[in-house]
Amino acid sequence: MDYNFREIEKKWQKAWADNKTYKTEIDHSKPKFYVLDMFPYPSGAGLHVGHPLGYIASDIYARYKRLKGFNVLHPMGYDAYGLPAEQYAIQTGTHPAVTTGINIARYREQLDKIGFSYDWDREVRTSEPDYYKWTQWTFIKLFHSWYNKNNQKAEPIEALIAVFAESGNSDINAACSETAEFSAAEWLAMSEKQQQELLMNYRLAYLADTMVNWCPELGTVLANDEVSEGFSVRGGHPVERKTMKQWSLRITAYADRLLEGLDRIEWPESIKEIQRNWIGRSEGCSATFAIKNFDQNLEIFTTRADTMFGVTFMVLAPEHPFVEEITTTECREKVQAYQHWAKNRSERERMTEVKKISGEFTGAYAINPLNGEEIPIWVADYVLMGYGTGAIMAVPGHDTRDFAFARHFGLPIRQVVSRKGETPVDPSDWEDSYDSKEGVMINSGFITGLEVKEAITTTIRKIEEMGIGYGKVNFRLRDAIFSRQRYWGEPFPVYYKDGMPYTLSEDELPLELPEVDAYLPTESGEPPLARAKNWVTKEGYSLETNTMPGFAGSSGYYLRYMDPRNNAEYFSKEANEYWQNVDLYMGGAEHATGHLIYSRFWNKFLYDLGIAVKDEPFQKLINQGMIQGRSNYVYRITGTNKFVSYNLRKDYDTQSLHVDVNIVHNDILDINEFIKWQPQFAGSEFILEDDKYICGWEVEKMSKSKYNVQNPDDLIEKYGADTLRLYEMFLGPLEQSKPWDTNGIEGVFRFMRKLWRLFHDADNNFRVNDNPPTPEELKVLHKTIRKIQEDTERFSFNTSVSTFMICVNELAELKCNNRSILSELTVLISSYAPHIAEELWSLLGNKGSVTLATFPVYNDSYTAENTFKYPVSFNGKMRFLLELPLDIPVSEIEKAVLSAPESAKWLEGKAPKKMIVVPGKIVNVVI
């Protein structure tokens, strides 16, 4: 074959590895650029064609930046802890490290075949002690830190202890769990255990009884982002709510900064929006309602202080501590039954039966502080204990949920907001509540007549004066649960003394994962690490048996890449000051509420410690779209072994079956292959159209069971890595989801061979001429340089590939085999198709790698034109083209257009009303 990609690609992959072509060091003479891919979890299935999409795109960009003179950091590693390897260990007894090692080797082999420019000397694996030492180290730092809201910064816990001893906690403004006030004297009088318990309320990594998502099937708790609609994201097992003692990270302390930082980073709007919703900041106020015949006040949170005159009942969450105390004797039985029912109702039922309204009257009454009205207190599970105070003031006139509840139980509805210019009607005739914040207050005492927004601030001011409430901001974001009852994860550097947790000292790290006899919980239900022998410190204190969650290791890996072999520090100051943060981060949108928020938190914490120089880890983020599968179907006539071609299927009663896409070409079934494919199809008969069996198709998720999986290795074997790289880009815009369809790959392969032939004669001998390039050749080249540069910088790689095709077509047309033109083209294409570029570069007589070349400089003078073919429109409709010099004045253009022979027909003898002339663009004649 003329273009021998197999030989070329093997040769250059070896050369790159042997010469460490992509090894990167700090180089202060060059500007830095950090291009990062989200590192993969190495699953047993290997890579399919969807995985490399983002890797190829970022590789093209990294290579482009090198040609542009940047010192590019482009590392790769593995998110090596994960459930599948552990599940496999439970089933087979194979240590997860073994499985993971095998899978990594397979991934590496596949990645190498695609020709990425990774600096493999910087590889990290989250499950290696050298790496997770720093995950543990960060945990220790979190444990010994608290968040000072006054300066919005994490600070050492020692400073807090000093303040406690000096003046107690009354002057402290911390992000903390609810803590009673105490004086310095009280603090000093406490036992160590009491002090430790108290400090736990302030630590950024803390142990507490928490309502968790417990997944019995996986035998572990899960973070909120690992649960979707009551099922685990990994594996789809049911999840229930349960109170357990768990490690948590006080990410809520950073809620405001996580929100604010979004405005300073270049991420897709959709991802920022998802994070904003996840953080869920809402401004409102807290207000306390007195309860009749009860000495404590009920605190609620509301964003609609303006509607306080419209409150007709109160609602408590079933778990609210007041329920028991305020419920009257007459109501006790029913309320307790309701609480019991609500408690045993699974999360899933609550999710799916959202519309089902339930609740019970407690018999107690609250007193509206603004108008003194007595209002009934109900208990209902549409109020959640986990948000706000677990209690609400219900305003059925202006809140959809309260409205539905009031209607269901026949509670009064009162209107207090009126749409402008509308006469209020009796709410009992309403079909919906009026939730909008547009309108004027009515029936509302001192705020009647005010606009809603004004009414809110006025009411808050009033309740602050009354001393019954204050303006308050609430967040939906919850602290991140950080313990897992699993084996395959980072051990906590924690031991227990007198029931209280203490951290190991930093010089005892890493605390290595111990061996166990089985990867299952113990009989008493303790996590697998409880099986480890001698799982105690030197002093004999028992070590923590939980392990860290999947997001622990991925939260700071981008920092470790800067200095991955450093044994004394997470990373050196020098490395961090040089590499700063990630300039371009490429990965999937599915990490929006997990990894991408945890890393931002992790990074901000390290920034507070003065360890990281940038507070945002990923300056620019691009989400590559998902590659969907394109499945093929055959149609079997029901109850027979006869298959009918796609367009004839309507005449029969058929059932559709998935067929392996690898035995279908352009939707035409390879019948011989089909018969051999599965034994059940051996004697099949076919009803054909035009002598062909046409298959149906559909876009679906790529999966084994749908027989639509395409594996990059097969395509590389057939077409080569360069073709695969170009084709994945050619498929469409990077950020869009798109079906994988190999039909178009032939066109890209044809292009590669055309490119090769530009450099070779008919007998495949390398041949270029050293003549000075012609103006036509220079024009084609420089047009291409400009477009490739533009497209690459805006990540429009699909149009870059088209541009290369156009360039090669035009150069072939010109019979160009000019050395200087082809040399520059080789450099241009080297970031897209690096193997062929290296080969051509060396055939052109260059000694070093093409990666050391410089990106060609665009020269305007080669593309400049003297004339332009104006599209001439009449009333906006393009009628003909007229070629005119570019340097004539507008008046000349007008004259030329009107005197053009074609114009007469459209002018119909009339004089134009107006003429629009955009020089070099268009002419429009208005009649």
Added chain:
RNA sequence: GCCCGAGUGGUGGAAUGGUAGACACGAAGGACUUAAAAUCCUUUGGCCAUCGCGGCCGUGCCGGUUCGAGUCCGGCCUCGGGUACCA
């Protein structure tokens, strides 16, 4: 329900408010060949046409702004994605 994103030929897609359909795939016809592969050439949005002049329609639908709208604005429809008793 709410918040994003997208709707363009048979298919993937292109197009700073300025020639809609670049570049490919597929299809049809042809050249070369004993044949196949490979390669090359022609046609390819729809409709009309005295098919070598040309014309009309056309970017999900309805309006608007503009000399000019796939692109901007308003209102709908459909399909993806996210999220949900968050007070």
